[in-house]
Every structure is written in C-alpha cells, then in structure tokens.
Amino acid sequence: MKDLTCRMTHFALVMAFAVSATGSMLVAQTPLRTLLVGVDHRKSISLNGPWHYLVEQPPARELYDEKGNIRDNGYALNTHPNISSGPHNSEYDFSTAPTMKIPGDWNTQDPTLFHFEGVVWFQRDFQFQPTPATRTFFHVGAANYRSVVWVNGKRLCNHEGGFTPYDCDATSLLKPGNNFVVIAVDSTRHQDDIPSVNYDWFNYGGITRDVSLVTVPSEFIDDYDVHLKRGASFSAADANTVSGYVHVEGAGEGRSVTVRIPEANASTTAVTDGNGKAMFEVKVNGLQLWSPGSPKLYKVELQAGTDALTDDIGFRDIRVDGTRILLNGKAIALQGANMHAEAPIRGGRTNTDEDVKNVFSMLHQIHANFVRLAHYPHDERMVRQADREGLMVWSEIPLWQRISFSKQEVYDKAVVMLHEMIRRDRNKAAIIFWSVSNETPNNADRTRFLTALANEARHEDQTRLITSALIGPRVSEDRIMQEDPLMDALDVVGQNQYIGWYEGTAEDADRKTWILPQKPFIMSEFGAEAKFGNHGGPHDRWTEEQQVNVLQHQFAMIRKIPQMRGVTPWVLMDFRSSTRNIPKLQDGYNRKGLFSEKMEKKMSVPLVVKTYTEDPAVKPE
Known part of the structure; x- marks a missing residue:
C-alpha cells in the first residue's frame, strides 16, 4: 500500500538523532500523526x-x-x-x-x-x-x-x-x-x-x-503531559512540584492555559509558544505519591479558552540506582505475570469493562503488583484500571522477531507506533516501563535500530524506564552469560528463557549460574505448558504437575541471581495462537497460562501465590 498518509490535526517530524555504536544515525522520515x-x-x-x-x-x-x-x-x-x-x-x-x-x-x-x-x-x-x-x-x-x-x-x-x-x-x-x-x-x-x-x-x-x-x-487541547518534576535524584521532601506541558491545537503564541489540581489546592497559568505548547510548573504541598499500596489519583483540570478537560492522574518517581529499581525513592521488587489482550471466557480481543474486571481478578488472585502487557499496547481500559488499583505496568510495541531491521521505512513505522503508545498513555502513573521489543535477533542492524528507538523513547518521555525482553545468552556448560549489546541502551533488562520446557529438564535450572551486567533484570518469560485438568507426574509433559515442577525450579534459580528485581511467568492465561496445533492438548492455544482461557485455576497458582507472599523469588535489593 503506497498511500499511508493520514489527514489529522497537526504533524511533527522526529528531531531526535540516535547514534549507534558504529556512529551511524537513524532519523524517522515519516510525519508523526497527532x-x-x-x-x-x-x-x-x-x-x-x-x-x-x-x-x-x-x-x-x-x-x-x-x-x-x-x-x-x-x-x-x-x-x-x-x-x-x-x-x-x-x-x-x-x-x-x-x-x-x-x-x-x-x-x-x-x-x-x-x-x-x-x-x-x-x-x-x-x-x-x-x-x-x-x-x-x-x-x-x-x-x-x-x-x-x-x-x-x-x-x-x-x-x-x-x-x-x-x-x-x-x-x-x-x-x-x-x-x-x-x-x-x-x-x-x-x-x-x-x-x-x-x-x-x-x-x-x-x-x-x-x-x-x-x-x-476550534482551538482545543489535543495533548498534555502532567507529571512529578524529575530531578537528578529523588527526595520525598522535594517531591512537591508538578510540571509538564499543554498543547493547544489551532492556537498561536500567547494563548492562556490553566492547570488546576483542586484537591491539592494547586493552580497555575501558562501561555503557549509559537507552536501552541505551554510549559508549566506548579508547587503542590502535601502531594500524596502514587504507589501499589496507595494508588492515589488527582483530578487535574486543564483549560484553554473555551476548551476544558479533566483527567485522573497519579504522581510518582521511577528510576534505577545500580541494580535497584526505585519507586518514589524506595527499592521495589516486581512480581506479576505476562498477559495478552485476550478476553477471558468469551474469547477474542479484550475491549470491555467486564473483560478488564476478569483479568484483574486473576492478577489479584496471584497477588501481582506488576503486569507485562505483551506484546503490544493493550486497550486503554487496562491501563486506567491499573492506575486505579495500583498495578505497575510494562507496555511495549510489537517488534517481535523477523522484523526488517535494516529498512528505514520499518524504523519509521516503529517510531510512529512508539509515539502513539507514549502519547496515549504518558499520563498514566501505572506505566513504569516502555519496551521497544521482544525476542529480537542479536545483530548489528537490530542493535542500531533498537538503540535509536530506545533513545527516541527517552527523548519523548524522560519520566519512565526503557526496557526490552532479550533472548540468546551465551551458554557454556552450566554458565549462562548475557552479552547482548542492546543492554547498553536499556535501563532495565528483561530476560526470556524456558529451561525445563524448550530446553533441558526442570532440574537443569538448579545448576545454572547466571553472569549478568550490573543492571536491574527481570526474568520476563519462563514456564511450561499444561492443559487444565490434565494430570500426571512432575515430568509428564502437558500436565499441571509438570508446570508446577518447572516453576518451582525456576523460582529457585531466580532467587540465586542477585540482579533480579522482577519476575513474570509466561503467561497469566491461556491464549489463542495459530502456531499451537497439537490436538486435545493445545487446540490452537498456548497452554502456558496459570489460568485456562475460562479462568480455571491451574495447580501452579498456589505455588505462585506462596512465592509472591511468603518466599519471594526476587527482592528489592
């Protein structure tokens, strides 16, 4: 298809240059749709x-x-x-x-x-x-x-x-x-x-x-960014300034914009520049920061001329310090699951309040404080609910294997998708990670492409961390060494591996020694397939007992990796995949879910609950 332009509000070219290890540059050539x-x-x-x-x-x-x-x-x-x-x-x-x-x-x-x-x-x-x-x-x-x-x-x-x-x-x-x-x-x-x-x-x-x-x-607010002002370091005592911008489409220089947070008794007025953007800062005394234990949202009122908009926004700070992930200055451990945007029970794409209610029911049952929304942006309802319920979120764009990383036009598409994801959800406190990819091959074109994309994400949003889920660590006997150069572009590194399912036995995990850089890591995928109701011994494939066995040994292995700060088994719920064609066992589903597609609880759920509540596989530091 040659005609891909879209008549929308205003257009902006990407101006950020991203320099790869070889010194070459990628610059998005496609106008970004507002x-x-x-x-x-x-x-x-x-x-x-x-x-x-x-x-x-x-x-x-x-x-x-x-x-x-x-x-x-x-x-x-x-x-x-x-x-x-x-x-x-x-x-x-x-x-x-x-x-x-x-x-x-x-x-x-x-x-x-x-x-x-x-x-x-x-x-x-x-x-x-x-x-x-x-x-x-x-x-x-x-x-x-x-x-x-x-x-x-x-x-x-x-x-x-x-x-x-x-x-x-x-x-x-x-x-x-x-x-x-x-x-x-x-x-x-x-x-x-x-x-x-x-x-x-x-x-x-x-x-x-x-x-x-x-x-x-005719003059209206089309974009805004309202966040806790980010400094070089975080101090709870200094967390009293909200900053950002409001863009007014159709407005020229000098238009007045008002930002109010009534509950915090905060209000400020700014004026637009020649591009219709008004930058602002406002002091907020007694600001209650958003966190999983206290997911505070404030009504933020925006007004420009006759246009007015109210949004529910939480304020928090997320950053890394060595191998730690800090939320509001405190080290955190992330415990949750991966999930696809597939509707429980009825099937199909998740897009109703009932779908979201069912998904969060399963997340609550495993005592999750974190969810990876794989492998694409999910319905906005999901992120809104995460904001309300205090669930931290990993959001990513669908760069997943076999991507034409050498082609400029593909990079241009990726930049547009990245901006569309960030623009829609940048005011949701729940999202702490933007992910640029999943399971991509380690080669120069890929590294150049994704490094540029990671830098573009930072240019667009400096208040969140950048991640990607990697594969392919170098294995020498029982030593596993991750040397992917893409790690240099990431704040937090996701590591996918399936010891006990796609390679070796569950017990092989006990002997593995992981050699990783001094960065925060998340074991972003691991698990085994089990058909709900299919039982047998701990080494019988496709049984609930084997799934439990694999997860037990995985959790034991993860506990020994000092850089691990997060754990997300694959996957929360069985989901459809046209590549899964073993009759009676898969029937078109990836069966690695902790729950079946009908929300039936597998034997692995109590193990995950015990791990998350009594004997964590990951610690804050």
Whole structure:
C-alpha cells in the first residue's frame, strides 16, 4: 500500500538523532500523526454497536487497484443497487448485509471468518448535528492492521498499526442529519509490517476498540503531559512540584492555559509558544505519591479558552540506582505475570469493562503488583484500571522477531507506533516501563535500530524506564552469560528463557549460574505448558504437575541471581495462537497460562501465590 498518509490535526517530524555504536544515525522520515489525548475523558458520541460488514476475498480489488493504491470508489461510496435503474458495477449492498458488534474482532463473531486474514468492510449510518466554531474528530481506538476511513463517500484518513488509536478531523465531511461511515480493515500480514509475518499470538482482525465522534472547540487541547518534576535524584521532601506541558491545537503564541489540581489546592497559568505548547510548573504541598499500596489519583483540570478537560492522574518517581529499581525513592521488587489482550471466557480481543474486571481478578488472585502487557499496547481500559488499583505496568510495541531491521521505512513505522503508545498513555502513573521489543535477533542492524528507538523513547518521555525482553545468552556448560549489546541502551533488562520446557529438564535450572551486567533484570518469560485438568507426574509433559515442577525450579534459580528485581511467568492465561496445533492438548492455544482461557485455576497458582507472599523469588535489593 503506497498511500499511508493520514489527514489529522497537526504533524511533527522526529528531531531526535540516535547514534549507534558504529556512529551511524537513524532519523524517522515519516510525519508523526497527532492523537487526541484523554479521549475517554471527553464527551463524545459513541459509534459502538452493530455495523454492517462485507467480506472481500483476496486479492481485495475493491480496496486496492492493480498498483496497490487505495481505491476511493466501489464499496467506499456506499451506493445501493436498484435493478430498475440500470447497471451497478460494484455488486454489493451494505444495507442488506449482516451486522457485527463493534468493537470486536471478526474471527470470534463470524465462524466463517475464524482463520480469515484479509479485508473486511464495515459500514454504519449515524445522526449528527454540527455545532458552530467546533471541530469533530472520528476516533478509532484500534483496528488491525491497516484501516481506511471514508465519511459520506469521501476518504477521511488511513492508519497502519493494529494496537494504537487514531483521530481524524471529519469536520468538513460531516453534515446535519443523516451521515454514514465506511471503514475497510485489512489484517493481511507482510514482511515489513510491525509485527511481521511470524508471531505467536492470534491475528484478530477488525475494529477491535471503541469508535466515537469527539467534538472540540476550534482551538482545543489535543495533548498534555502532567507529571512529578524529575530531578537528578529523588527526595520525598522535594517531591512537591508538578510540571509538564499543554498543547493547544489551532492556537498561536500567547494563548492562556490553566492547570488546576483542586484537591491539592494547586493552580497555575501558562501561555503557549509559537507552536501552541505551554510549559508549566506548579508547587503542590502535601502531594500524596502514587504507589501499589496507595494508588492515589488527582483530578487535574486543564483549560484553554473555551476548551476544558479533566483527567485522573497519579504522581510518582521511577528510576534505577545500580541494580535497584526505585519507586518514589524506595527499592521495589516486581512480581506479576505476562498477559495478552485476550478476553477471558468469551474469547477474542479484550475491549470491555467486564473483560478488564476478569483479568484483574486473576492478577489479584496471584497477588501481582506488576503486569507485562505483551506484546503490544493493550486497550486503554487496562491501563486506567491499573492506575486505579495500583498495578505497575510494562507496555511495549510489537517488534517481535523477523522484523526488517535494516529498512528505514520499518524504523519509521516503529517510531510512529512508539509515539502513539507514549502519547496515549504518558499520563498514566501505572506505566513504569516502555519496551521497544521482544525476542529480537542479536545483530548489528537490530542493535542500531533498537538503540535509536530506545533513545527516541527517552527523548519523548524522560519520566519512565526503557526496557526490552532479550533472548540468546551465551551458554557454556552450566554458565549462562548475557552479552547482548542492546543492554547498553536499556535501563532495565528483561530476560526470556524456558529451561525445563524448550530446553533441558526442570532440574537443569538448579545448576545454572547466571553472569549478568550490573543492571536491574527481570526474568520476563519462563514456564511450561499444561492443559487444565490434565494430570500426571512432575515430568509428564502437558500436565499441571509438570508446570508446577518447572516453576518451582525456576523460582529457585531466580532467587540465586542477585540482579533480579522482577519476575513474570509466561503467561497469566491461556491464549489463542495459530502456531499451537497439537490436538486435545493445545487446540490452537498456548497452554502456558496459570489460568485456562475460562479462568480455571491451574495447580501452579498456589505455588505462585506462596512465592509472591511468603518466599519471594526476587527482592528489592
């Protein structure tokens, strides 16, 4: 697809240069799409609900022409055939087509589309009444993987990336009364996509998160960053300044912006510069810092002209000191699990309050204080709930194996996805790590690419730590030495390994000696597959007993690694993967979950609970 630009609010080029070990540079060439931050805290018109859909079998000639360019005729026009009025060249009709629930993936809603990867078209009629001196944006929380939006037969925007939101200015295309929107979603995988053609989770296609219309004044707050001011060191006594910025789209220099935190009796006014950004600082006496034991959130009120927005924001400091991870100046140990954005019980993508409630139920059962949201940004509901409940979060973009790390255009895509992830969630205290990748090959192109990306993340957000999950340590008999040069670019290092499942036996872990740099490490993946209800001996594969045995020896090994500050077994709950095809044992699921996909508790759960509450595998220092 050649036409990937998106007509949105304002554009900004990445200006940060990242220098690799070889001295070469990577600079993002693609304009970054601006998002509306805090959409879930604005008044909006929901377009969730039933949408008509039509399936286009490959080669998707209604969406692409022979050169791969997007077509703006055909299905996009939403015409209706009438036999008596002559020919109807594109033979379709949305008005009589079946409907599908949006948000939702097509795989679990239409049995004929369970394994379908390709183009599905969606259409919905809606009513709208424009308001003078306002702008209205079409908001999509996520659509996997490429999506194109037409409003009233005119192309509005395109977006690439299956797990981050986009907002398109639809003001000029909307009209009073009846309107319609058509969205084409293409889930086809390509080598130069992110993720690429190979990954170990299910390729759910569709409009998988909320859709809405958001109306704002002609000058409006589109982005803001409100955080505890970060100094060279942290002192609780000095944690009394909140700083950041508010960006006002459409405003020039000198526009007044007000930031209030009423509960803390704090208020300040700043003015925008020539780019519409207002930098601010405000003293806050008696500020209660956010932490897992006290997840305090403050109502923060932002106002610029006639636009006003209130968000719930927590304030905390996260940094490293040697091999320690410090939260608000105190060393912490992270205990939790990995999880995919898969809905418990019903299946499909996580995108409802009920889904989030079920996920947090399992996290609470294992006494987690930390969760790795693998391997892509999850629904915003998940992070909001983590903010409220005091669960620390690792969030990452889907750079997972087989990525074309030598290609500039792929790096450009990664930068856009990184910025979309950070921009949406930078005001959530729960997120302590931005992760740039998972299980990538150790080579010069990869290291150059990810070092640049890590530096770009720091340039964008200096209040969080940068991490990645590594594989491939050098093994010499029972000595394991991690020498990946990417570690130089990371604040905290994730280490994936599967001793006892993909290599050796569970008992082999007892003899391993890990030789690691003096940095904080997290054992970011380990575990074994077990079908719920399948029992046997501790060495019988696919049994709950073997899963327990593997985890027991893993925890014992981890306790002996002094740099370990976090532990996240793979995975919280069984999840679908098209590569898992052993009948009766997997049936299309990765079975390493502590819980089944139906939230059934496996025998490993009591072991994890005992480890996290009585005999921790990791300590703060």
